[in-house]
Amino acid sequence: MKRLIRVGVLGCGYWGPLLIRNFRSLPDCRLKVVCDLDIARLKHACALYSDLEGVTSPERVIKGSDLEAVVIATPVKSHYALAKASLLAGKHTFIEKPMATSTAECEELIDIARRKGLILMVDHTFLYSAPVRKIAEIVQAGDLGEIRYINSRRLNLGLFQKDINVAWDLAPHDISIILHILSEFPIAINCQGNAHVSPGVEDVTNMSLFFPHKRFATIQSSWLEPRKIREMTIVGSQRMIVYDDLQTREKIRIYDVRVVRPPHYDTFAEFHYSYHYGDSYIPHLQQEEPLNLACRHFIDCIETNSHPITGGRHGLEMIRVLEGASASLKTNGAPFLFGGPNGGALAPVPSNDGAQSPSKPKRASRTASPPRLLVRGIT
Numbered sequence: 001m002k003r004l005i006r007v008g009v010l011g012c013g014y015w016g017p018l019l020i021r022n023f024r025s026l027p028d029c030r031l032k033v034v035c036d037l038d039i040a041r042l043k044h045a046c047a048l049y050s051d052l053e054g055v056t057s058p059e060r061v062i063k064g065s066d067l068e069a070v071v072i073a074t075p076v077k078s079h080y081a082l083a084k085a086s087l088l089a090g091k092h093t094f095i096e097k098p099m100a101t102s103t104a105e106c107e108e109l110i111d112i113a114r115r116k117g118l119i120l121m122v123d124h125t126f127l128y129s130a131p132v133r134k135i136a137e138i139v140q141a142g143d144l145g146e147i148r149y150i151n152s153r154r155l156n157l158g159l160f161q162k163d164i165n166v167a168w169d170l171a172p173h174d175i176s177i178i179l180h181i182l183s184e185f186p187i188a189i190n191c192q193g194n195a196h197v198s199p200g201v202e203d204v205t206n207m208s209l210f211f212p213h214k215r216f217a218t219i220q221s222s223w224l225e226p227r228k229i230r231e232m233t234i235v236g237s238q239r240m241i242v243y244d245d246l247q248t249r250e251k252i253r254i255y256d257v258r259v260v261r262p263p264h265y266d267t268f269a270e271f272h273y274s275y276h277y278g279d280s281y282i283p284h285l286q287q288e289e290p291l292n293l294a295c296r297h298f299i300d301c302i303e304t305n306s307h308p309i310t311g312g313r314h315g316l317e318m319i320r321v322l323e324g325a326s327a328s329l330k331t332n333g334a335p336f337l338f339g340g341p342n343g344g345a346l347a348p349v350p351s352n353d354g355a356q357s358p359s360k361p362k363r364a365s366r367t368a369s370p371p372r373l374l375v376r377g378i379t
């Protein structure tokens with residue numbers, strides 16, 4: 001008989017109850033205890049599931065001798081301290097995105113997890129979703145041709161956060177998807193934004209990520225839009241994809257369209273762009289709740305001592321990008337070069353997140369090979 005992995009959850013705000021529901025649903029997992037500093041939120045979670053023990057002290061969960069894993073769904077500013085305490089107490093640790101507030105914090109957490117042989121996973125939920133996995137499969141098979149650019153918009157009248165701006169709150173979803181699709185780390189980033197409602201906390205930002213071979217991605221994030229939009233366009237030299245996450249069934253549409261410049265012409269009159277209009281099609285997606293897959297993956301990694309698909313290294317990459325965006329925001333959108341004179345460190349990230357055995361190659365790892373990042377001019 002399989003042993004049950006005993007789990008505790010810290011944070012019962014907006015996202016915590018979703019994690020509680022999903023961990024409870026897993027057959028190999030026993031969710032024993034939940035914690036929130038806010039007694040009203042704790043009561044709410046415990047009222048949903050009468051068999052849960054509720055506590056207001058995170059230490060009781062972290063130091064609980066009968067738990068093997070801790071799930072952190074608290075505000076970002078508390079992630080590092082809680083995750084560090086959890087890892088030092090010998091618990092496998094699952095942290096909500098974004099992993100921490102700085103790369104230094106992420107590196108320390110990765111190092112502790114590695115030394116102690118513990119699983120450290122960051123919840124980049126979208127990488128477990130069927131549409132994103134399908135898009136990555138299509139791009140990596142070369143079906144779109146060369147990727148020219150990606151444009152992403154994540155907008156609505158949003159839940160204002162106090163400790164992070166909209167780029168740190170919403171853009172992690174887009175950044176994780178884009179890095180995954182392109183399998184590359186950007187050379188540079190720029191970001192502009194404004195704080196209209198809470199002083200010092202930008203509620204609208206526009207960022208551009210520049211990749212080798214003139215590829216780029218733009219990400220627009222806002223808590224101030226009247227309509228909810230969750231849309232990404234991936235433009236390739238042969239085909240294009242529109243991914244609308246608000247659609248229930250037809251989330252991805254692939255367009256067989258392109259524009260081709262004539263290879264040769266003598267006179268201006270002979271010059272025509274050639275527009276190709278082919279079919280568009282909607283691939284079938286096996287829909288499963290991405291958060292459930294992420295929770296299941298964490299438990300699987302503990303059971304098999306494998307590296308998570310979104311381990312500490314992925315969390316660290318994300319924070320590098322967000323730190324670059326914040327640095328650019330402070331200079332009104334001046335480009336921030338990763339690895340450049342004003343840029344983030346280029347040190348190769350550790351090759352594992354604590355697990356002792358290599359994970360099964362469920363998918364090509366973006367960071368398994370040495371970083372391909374070079375300082376180049378932005379073109």
Ligand SMILES: NC(=O)c1ccc[n+]([C@@H]2O[C@H](COP(=O)([O-])OP(=O)(O)OC[C@H]3O[C@@H](n4cnc5c(N)ncnc54)[C@H](O)[C@@H]3O)[C@@H](O)[C@H]2O)c1
Pocket residue numbers: 010011012013014015016035036037038041058072073074075076078082096097098123124125169
């Ligand atoms: N993966 C996703 O799609 C997704 C979606 C939403 C939120 N999140 C992430 O989840 C985390 C929580 O976000 P939220 O929207 O639920 O925030 P929230 O403010 O609604 O809830 C956080 C809860 O944590 C509690 N808390 C604060 N400090 C604590 C501590 N030290 N110990 C125990 N409890 C503590 C607060 O009282 C609050 O109830 C954030 O990191 C956020 O980015 C992820």
